[in-house]
Amino acid sequence: MASYLTHQQKVLRLYKKSLRHIESWCVFRDKYRFYACLLRARFDENKHEKDLMKATKLLQEGEQEFWANQHPQPYIFPDSPGGTSYERYETYKVMDWVLDYWHPSEKAQYPDYFAKREQWKKLRLESWDKEVAQLEAETKAGNLTTESLPPARKEGDLPPLWWQYVTRPRERPS
Secondary structure, three states, X not given: OOOOOOHHHHHHHHHHHHHHHHHHHOOOHHHHHHHHHHHHHHHHHOOOOOOHHHHHHHHHHHHHHXXXXXXXXXXXXXXXXXXXXXXXXXXXXXXXXXXXXXXHHHHOOOHHHHHHHHHHHHHHHHHHHHHHHHHHHHOXXXXXXXXXXXOOOOOOOOOOOOHHHHOOOOOOOO
């Protein structure tokens, strides 16, 4: 279950989306910069609006205006979803357990990495039961409110499932 977006997050996303579509409409950088400054001025006019009803109405009007003026073929970055090279390097991502089957001569080429990796694996084995107990305690009886993992509870402790971030596969081949 994902958490809801705040009003500020919705406004920031609308602003960024609008800038990207202005970039698609304006090929020349000076023209784009001019319209980007005008857009920023429009957002800054209502930056300090305290009345949430009026701010929500302004956001709705802005989204409707964006929908009416969006580019029919917006520029999509190659690595973004829908881009020409999205997930191109997925085949290069290797799961961590594959490294356990490397030959010792292959591991000898990266001694620092494999020494550190062995420390991570040892620490993971030591902390696994405590991490699972913390996760079960915090997600008991359906009180899970977000998809994010809970933080570490004490100074110097590790957050649950920390090793997924330490040992994640490379994003691109080097």
